[in-house]
Amino acid sequence: MKDTLAVILAGGKGTRLEPLTRDRAKPAVPFGGSYRIVDFVLSNCLNSGLKQLLVLTQYKAMSLDRHINLGWRHYFCRELDEFIDVVPPQQRIDEQWYQGTADAVYQNIYAIEKVRPKYIVILAGDHIYKMNYRSMVDYHIERGADLTIGALRVDRESAKQFGVMQIDTDQRVRGFQEKPAQPLTIPGDPEHCLASMGIYVFTARFLFNQLLKDATEIDSQHDFGKNIIPSIIDQHRVYAFPFRDENRKQDAYWRDVGTLDAYYEANMDLIEVDPVLNLYDEEWPIRTYQPNIPPPKFVFGSYGGGDRCGHALDSIICPGTIISGGRVDRSILGARCRVNSYSHITDSILLDRVEIGRHVRIRRAIIDKGVKIPSGMEIGFDPEKDRARGFTVSPSGLTVISQTDAVRLLEGEPDFGSDPSEVATFL
Secondary structure, three states: OEEEEEEEEEEOOOHOOOOOOOOOHHOOOEEEEOOOHHHHHHHHHHHHOOEEEEEEOOOOOOOHHHHHHHHOHHHOOHOOOOEEEEOOOOOOOOOOOOHHHHHHHHHOOHHHHOOOOEEEEEEEEOOEOEOOOHHHHHHHHHHHOOOEEEEEEEEEOOHOOOOEEEOOOOOEEEEEEEOHHHHEEEOOOEEEEEEEEEEEEEHHHHHHHHHHHHHHOOOOOHHHHHHHHHHHOOOOOOEEEEOOOOOOOOOOOOEEOOHHHHHHHHHHHHHOOOOOOOOOOOOOOOOOOOOOOOOEEEEEEEOOOOOOOOOOOOEEEOOEEEEEEEEOOOOOOOOOEOOOOEEEOEEEEEOOOOOOOOOEEEEEEEEOOEEEEEOOOOOOOOHHHHHHHEEEEOOOOOEEHHHHHHHHHHOOOOOOOOOHHHHHHHO
């Protein structure tokens, strides 16, 4: 693995996750209370022995850059040729944003060549899964491949959102369709297709040659799935690598949390008694930045009891959070949140530093970092009322409140039936 460089594509806009991506890159969106989405691919790299990483950013990358600086650099020793470098667009080759996944790598070919790798692993920074990339690199070398593609078995309808491969009995790729309307299924299995995970292992010199060739194609979209892969499968050795899940559950776990509903469902799975994604696995740990803050606290149970008793059931409560006489059911609360007396949070996700006033009711909602909800409010019970307030409501009826939405709410609906001091601290 010392001859292998990982290039992590972390520059996408993530427009389908707005408003959570309004002020941050998709890989920097919090997940599971304590983590960011990017932590999963970075943990996979570290657990696989990959310690030469380039993270290519583009849009709204400040929080992602800060997170990697705070939580990840201490795992790498520069004197041992280990590093994790965050690389914004350099515009060494062209004065424009990245035009596609292949163009993002091409525009950073100077930085990649300086490392002198024999093999290059190209990864997306916005997927949730566990995988040992060492096994895939070994497979690539054993087959003498020019390119190896991570492959996932998916149902036919879901395959329309992926690149779909056709392989022979030796796992060699013989056909490739990028997001087809009518995907070709696996022979003998008419209900499933073999999808590309967007995980690639290239022999370095071969990759450089293909990127240089693609850059001269005027009509190319400069994308691996749309251009590079279809152009090489006939003349070069391209193989599929079946996904080997390190999650060690009955079904393979891989999630693209690219929409609000998909993001919500993946988070909500974590509070189940036996979640599909195991975050408590000591053999394949998921690392992240852990700030120095106190443990969570639940208060007022011994001061009269009644309905002013702080407690949480079937929930994830992160450090620094105080449940002060409120109730939390089937929810995820990030660090340093506060739920005040007589409030009830159900089936919701609160990111860091959210403050809930008294007598608040929240159901099926995602509330962004730092938002303060004044006393007496109801959120998630009336979708039309939530839309009228300026909140985002997903196709499934999930209410999402960003910091910008909170400002709009304060300006447009100043009377919350709460103490004026609480409204003053809403921002």
